[in-house]
Amino acid sequence: MKKISVGFMVAMMFFIGGLGMLSVAMQLSYKSAVTTIGGPATFPTFVLVILVFFSGVLVLTEYKKIRSGTYDTFKYEPGDFKRILSVIVASFFYLLVIEATGYLIATFIFTAVLMWLFGVREKTPFIVITVIYPILIFFTFKTLLNIPLP
Amino acid sequence: MFTLASVLFCFIGTCIGIIFGAIPGLTTTMAIALFLPFTFGMEAIPAFALLLGLYCGGVYGGSITAILINTPGTPAAAATALDGYPLARQGKALEALSLATLASFIGGMFSCIVLILVAPQLAKVALSFGPPEYFAISFFGLSMVATLAADNIVKGVIAACFGLFIAMIGIDPIGGSLRFTFGTIHLIAGIDLICALIGLFAISEVFSKLETIYRDKGLGHMEQIKGKFVTLKILKANAFNFLRSSIIGTIIGIIPATGVGMANWVSYNEAKRATRHPELFGKGSYEGVAASEAANNAVTGGAMVPLLTLGVPGDTMTAILLGALMIQGLAPGPKLFIDHPEVVTGIYGMLALANFFMLAVGLGLINLFVKIIKVPAKVLMPLVLIMCFVGSYAIQNSLFDVYVTLIFGIIGYLLVKAKFPIPPILLGIILGPLIESNFRRSITMSRGDMSIFFTRPISAVFIGIALIAMVAPILREKLTAKKA
Known part of the structure; x- marks a missing residue:
């Protein structure tokens, strides 16, 4: 860079x-x-x-x-900047997709993408979190707190 | 006040606060910002039970990792690590942890009592304040944060002005005309405070964490929790230390822009000055741990004093609590004591209850928390990011708010990279409408005469202090440069 x-x-x-x-x-x-x-x-x-x-x-x-020549620059290790940019782009896509598919489907996909981008490679936490977390959030907001999600 | 829901939310808040406080990289501010959307559907007291639990738990939680791995979970526990970790290395981890818990409880309860005694009296005085006084106090609060939160005062002022500008978007608070909306209906109601908050304090943190996450080796070596609970003899020997540190923490909490980070250091240094065994400090002194922990939790009640009585938050955490009051449709300030005394009493009660839960959880469930805080950041951060989006959507069921949150996250990340302080932006957003409306009301009262701010004593004193606080560092810098 x-x-x-x-x-x-x-x-x-x-x-x-x-x-x-x-x-x-x-x-x-x-x-x-x-x-x-x-x-x-x-x-x-x-x-x-x-x-x-x-x-x-x-x-x-x-x-x-x-x-x-004493100024601060954007200092990144190789791959770091791409990773941050990828998360930002993925977030914008998530917001576009959520309008079309609704919360659950979009969030399953987004959680999986984020877990991958953050470097989670172990199968069990990857699958368990990707499946359970969006449902847990959905249940908490929609059922317990009465706050609708898209 | 003490309904089952309130007690339950207070307990949950305290537990989550301890986890957020303990894990380096997660902050108490982030915890309160993330869980604020959960309170939208709640009544005021359960909502504050959750948020005050997060606040107290978060300030205390930093001590766990400070003692066990020599890395304070929050800046509030930075001084705790100096003596807590050496104690843990000597096999006295449980003693240090239980002392930290008790000290935090004593500091928290002391400040809670001060809040109960002082706040109603101050509120009575504040009832006589007019728009010039409110303008001056709000201006004072913002300028203190802008000057003290930043290494570079220029960046602090820019950040505060940026926050004030964000607050101006939408309907003008006095005349009702539209400003900076650029023809978009989404901006008529202005930028939602919670969106800015979640973006600046949570999403930007996730982006920052992404830079190091692949090289993150986890929490590293953690000392085992062994030894015995702190003895009564040690507690008795620290009785005066607890009192002094609690007073220091409470006073620092009341002063805007100071907060927990400063309280634990000032108190630690005072304890070191007063002790008969200064040589033990830094090598495992019980007094050091007690002083630091009593002071940082004493800030919690102290910081609530200006928030409840004047509607002026002293730091980012209380600024979010101010936002929570507004979400509940409550106007912070002295009228809160008259119009909604049950809410004020509820806040006192929940703050005290959060301290009791902190004590119980800290002494009883510490081993469980140590297991939870071992969850790696690479797993936690995606969950935080999703919660940010869902939380910002829940504000008004609008995806526009989620876009705003994301944009604020990117802005916050860039500003942190450029070493700008973030707290003045938040304070600017929160205090902006208060500062502007009181400024314009004062001008209207005086028919355009600006001297109104300097002819009324309270207003003149606060504006004077604020101006001195802003000019003094610049002059000092110039003088130092000349001498060099």
Whole structure:
């Protein structure tokens, strides 16, 4: 993986995102019924100006670190990043599948995929957990707590 | 108050809390966040029975692994490991564990009594507070967390502002206009607190754990539980130590942004300063274990004081409990004592009961817990992730909430990688509506005159302390850099 400064990346995200949201906040009204500064835009503007200012400071600080070569990077051992990405992608797929198949079928599959991605290879815990856990959750929420699941 | 359901939930909560507290990588905050969705269908007192059980059990649970494997399950037990593990290596594991359990019980009960005595009086005083005072106290709480939770104050402030921004999404709390919804109906009600909470504190932790899970060798060597229970002689010798540590823990609990992590170290150091045998500290001192454990559990009752009386949480765990109060449709703050005295009494009762269960379980079922905490993280983490999704769906039966939870999990993971503190984000989300609505009410009261925050003494003091807390570290850093 390329050496990306994680601090710089996150600081830039806050800085750009903050500026974008500030422009949205400034389109709201600053006036309230009683005062000229008590409207819905006042507090967001106040908070976002602070956010943009401090993230700007952080961008500069992190940039200096990049110049001096002392910055923190995304450090991963081989395979770790792929594993995290796989779990995130599998989670998004799970949410798509659950709409089509309902909770139980989607969760059986998702549990098995997760167990595999987390490195559970022993047959007994793999099968027992994959089958029992989704049913246990279903029973707890739907029957005991009266909370419906998809 | 003490219905069968409440007692049962309190017991279950305490047991699960101990497990989450004991296993390194699982946290008390994660436990409370994960089990919060279970309380949606419950009444207030059983819901709090479960959550307070998790809270007390979780804070205590860290001592088990601190003593047996020299790895504290939570930061709350970091100081316990210094003397608990040497005691276990000397064949006195049971003595250390039972002392830790009793100390935790004494600290927990002491703080519970302080809560019962102090909270109603403070609530009476708080009834006279107006919007400027509430704004100042909330601002103080948030700024303390932003400055103390982070190594870098700039990151702390950014995190707090991010949390405040998240809280602003949806309907404006005063005028009712829509903000930052971008035409989506899903965002009109705002970002659900529980989604953000589960994402930031549980899912991000699962992703972080994935980085090491393949190299995880488990808990490693665990000392055997042998020896005898702690003797009455040791307990008597530590009587003053218990009291001092309980007072320290309770006071630290009341102060926002400090919490269990600080309490156990301050108390440990005070015990070391006061003892006649400082040479034993770090080599297996009973006083060290007692001081650390009494103090960290004393935080639980102390932290409930500002939560119940002012509606201002001091740390992430009480912030979740504040969220739980809101879910139950209860407005935290002094009016809770007038409108729902039965809930306040129920909370006192359940906190005390959780301490009794912690004592019973800690002394009686310790061997069973040691077996459970040996379950490897690679098996537990997938289960945690699924529970996160199901829990966030249960909030409003909406898959949109689950997507939001997952996105917050990714954001939380990235922020942890960039060494941003997560607690200020949560406090920002929770305190955001309180800070904004009181800010705007104050401005309306003064017809736009900002000096209202500085002309009222309580408000001026809290804002002053908050500003000093934010500026002092920056000035100190500059001065140190100049000297260097």
